[in-house]
Amino acid sequence: xxxxxxxxxxxxxxxxxxxxxxTIEVPSSKLKLEISRILTEQGYxxxxxxxxxxVGEKISVRLKYTKDHQPVITGIERVSRPGRRRYVRHTxxxxxxxxxxxxxxxxxxGVMTGHEAKKEGVGGEVVAYVW
Numbered sequence: 747x748x749x750x751x752x753x754x755x756x757x758x759x760x761x762x763x764x765x766x767x768x769t770i771e772v773p774s775s776k777l778k779l780e781i782s783r784i785l786t787e788q789g790y791x792x793x794x795x796x797x798x799x800x801v802g803e804k805i806s807v808r809l810k811y812t813k814d815h816q817p818v819i820t821g822i823e824r825v826s827r828p829g830r831r832r833y834v835r836h837t838x839x840x841x842x843x844x845x846x847x848x849x850x851x852x853x854x855x856g857v858m859t860g861h862e863a864k865k866e867g868v869g870g871e872v873v874a875y876v877w
Contacts, residue, residue, distance in 0.1 A: 751775060753824045756874060759791075762809055763817035774803040780857035781850055781873065782807060788848050788859065790819050790876055821847075825872040835869040847877030 748754055755772050762770040772778060774796055782794040782805055792808035810818040826832040834840065834851070839860040842849050849860030853870030863870060 750824070750828050752777060752781070752873060753827070755781065756822050756824055759807065759809070759819065760822055762807075763811075763819055766811075766815070767809060769809065770807050771804050772807065773799070774805045777852070777857065777873075778805055784848070784850055784857065784859060785876065788876070790848070819876060821875070821877045823875045825849075825874055832872045833870065834872055836864055836867045837869075839864045839869065840872065840875075842875045843877045847875055850874045850876065 751773070755778050758770050758772050779794075779796065782791065785791045786793055790810065792810040794805055794807045797804055797806055812818060839851060840849050841847075841860070845861075850873045851858060851860050851863045851870045852873050853863055853866075853868040855866060855868050857873070858866070860872075
């Protein structure tokens, strides 16, 4: 039984990048689709597709590398965990690596980057940091 599917998703991305894989597959959920959308919009992954699987659906994530075959994502970290949730107000949304990274925040207005959450004036649960 998997207790933290988001941590599993982030670990699969991290392991896929360290192995030099072109694509990875993860079980689908609404939150994972939104995280994949944000990673694509921010330029961290090349793209993703939702596909049918033997049971349910899966997300096929195309990983992104630089011209010299280095991963675009240098770090990815789960912040809020099932045993220790981390919530922030819109005034204290964290900046990742001085603004060069991205905080992924789950708000009442949907999943968005920390920058968008601050601009919209909403706080929420900090899901992950990506840099």
